[in-house]
Amino acid sequence: KQEVTQIPAALSVPEGENLVLNCSFTDSAIYNLQWFRQDPGKGLTSLLLIQSSQREQTSGRLNASLDKSSGRSTLYIAASQPGDSATYLCAALGSARQLTFGSGTQLTVLP
Amino acid sequence: EAGVTQFPSHSVIEKGQTVTLRCDPISGHDNLYWYRRVMGKEIKFLLHFVKESKQDESGMPNNRFLAERTGGTYSTLKVQPAELEDSGVYFCASSFTRNTEAFFGQGTRLTVV
Numbered sequence: 001k002q003e004v005t006q007i008p009a010a011l012s013v014p015e016g017e018n019l020v021l022n023c024s025f026t027d028s029a030i031y032n033l034q035w036f037r038q039d040p041g042k043g044l045t046s047l048l049l050i051q052s053s054q055r056e057q058t059s060g061r062l063n064a065s066l067d068k069s070s071g072r073s074t075l076y077i078a079a080s081q082p083g084d085s086a087t088y089l090c091a092a093l094g095s096a097r098q099l100t101f102g103s104g105t106q107l108t109v110l111p
Numbered sequence: 112e113a114g115v116t117q118f119p120s121h122s123v124i125e126k127g128q129t130v131t132l133r134c135d136p137i138s139g140h141d142n143l144y145w146y147r148r149v150m151g152k153e154i155k156f157l158l159h160f161v162k163e164s165k166q167d168e169s170g171m172p173n174n175r176f177l178a179e180r181t182g183g184t185y186s187t188l189k190v191q192p193a194e195l196e197d198s199g200v201y202f203c204a205s206s207f208t209r210n211t212e213a214f215f216g217q218g219t220r221l222t223v224v
Contacts, residue, residue, distance in 0.1 A: 031209075
């Protein structure tokens, strides 16, 4: 059974810092890994999708990497801004075509 | 293009009542999923439709939950009768294929009192 862990659970950084969010998964037989953002009271916004054959994906200031063999993914946010404050979730798509979610990292970027 | 739309955004019902949640997926997306998050827990899979067929309903908690997707367009999730432990946020998602990006709706916050 797939388990997804996100560390840290919460992170507070000053504006302008570069930061890394971590995601680990126990079953490396995944089809893809997706990073989401959730603002309070809102739905999930897809940020990046990395297919199992890919190593990384980039979108603007965001870069996500995937290492299937070690069961890890990271989300790198460059030059953080207060508007980046949100909860970031990673989810792995396994053989059953179900997304297994981590519990999220709550990010606060201080002005 | 419209995203995934869920209705209602909030619902407060009494224990024993019935509630029906609706999801309109992105047009052209054959794959539709229901997930939910109960208080303090991770988001968990409920079921998966491909067009109008239930592909996987292994995450449905019990037979009080009934999902339908007539005509392969919108989907409904009915909870009857609702129990206190059913409280949480119910998310719907859709994707073009089973392995492509999943797009989520804003969720329906269900509170059973």
